[in-house]
Amino acid sequence: MQPILRGFLIALMIALVFGAPSALAQDAADTIVIEDQDVTLEFPNLMTFSAYVESSNPIAEVVLEYGVERLTCGTVTARVFPEFTPGNASEVSWTWEMRQSGSEPPGAQIWYRWRVIDEAGNAQVAETQQVTWLDAQHDWRTVSEGMLSLHWYAGSSAFAEELLATAVTAMEQLSQTTGVTPESPVDLYIYADTVDMREAVLYEPGWTGGQAYPAYDIVIIGISPDELEWGKSTIAHELTHVLVGHLTFSCLGSVPTWLNEGIAVYGEGGLDPAAATRLEEAITADELLSVRSLSGAFSEHPDKADLSYSQSYSLVNFLIEEYGAEQLLALFGTLRDGLPVETGLQQIYGFGLEGLEDQWRAAVGAPARQTSEAEPTATPEPTPVPTYPPIDAVPQAPSVAVTSVPTDAPAPTATATPVAAAALDAEDGSAGEVVVPPEPAAAEAIGEVGSDAVQSVWPRMLAIAVVAVILLLLLTLGAGIALFYETRRAKAQK
């Protein structure tokens, strides 16, 4: 072996023997370990995240970051700071209380990651984990086709297949007649009955048997085997809500109720014979509701509610038959862009809500709209409160919950809007118009009064100054003349 090579190898060995351990020791000094990550669900109230953290330096901070996969108006990350035992190792956990934040719908996908910082400033971030917010007491099974997955636990496979086939057919028909297609996979959760469904969510009295969550692409329904026909039409109805709600999701505006419910009934396949007969009777007797009143919350009175749904369907059916699916899709586009429905209608069809009502009345053979009368069913102001408020079922933005702090700079107001939108998109949620607060006219008026006052003072002061100068000149002139004559008289007297 050549001396140079030998010297190099010896140097390398010395480096390995003495250098490597010190490098390892350096790494060991900054080690932070996050392990035993777990999530336990206590449906529908609690979700507890836990982990064990260990650090070679004392732990300075433990952070849990989490979020929900849904349509939002910006990236929303919630951040909480669980307590930990001071020192180098600690069990950590944090419980998400759904009763405080508003429950997530069954099937919601939640992500989370732990972050640990030591007193030397080193940070360790664990890999992001996913968990499905779903009750474990049921033995869920799944059948899928294309973009649709149906999850169920009671009843035979044939029962589930029949429901899935209904959903697939409804989706295909809706796509053919309106052009509305799914933009992402949709999950349908079928509970054994409405009792089971109510236990799975923070139930609000007054709900119907199904609920659509367009921002999550989730539908939940309680369908017992003896209600199969009702279940099939409800699946089609709620699925349409999800597809249209996803398509029109907007942080700026909302879809009026007649359009939202009208297309959902259209998605069911139209009115059943009894509802069609009642609508005909209302047309003949001219007991129709104004389109404007159908833009807000539907009546809680059952008869009026039935007519609201039937008439909404008839309006949507008229728009599709008369003007085609493309125009309706274009109208949805204007609503997604945040235009009020009046403006959207004008832009696409060339008429507003009253024009729509006039044309629709003519098409179905109803008497002309009475313009002089006050609208009997119109609410004084459009209200964003749904008739059947699905308040607790709609997540109230966990990012703005008491225990959370948004990170990626989403202002709390940015998350407030999608929550409202989700609430309105949910089943039977009304779609109130966005009410723009009036301009601060008083402040402007005060400003104008002030400037007017300034403008009127200046000419007056100028006039006073001119008069004063003239008076001064006259006085000087008078004094000069008097002095001249006084001098002459004194000279003459001499």
Ligand SMILES: [Zn+2]
């Ligand atoms: Zn509906």
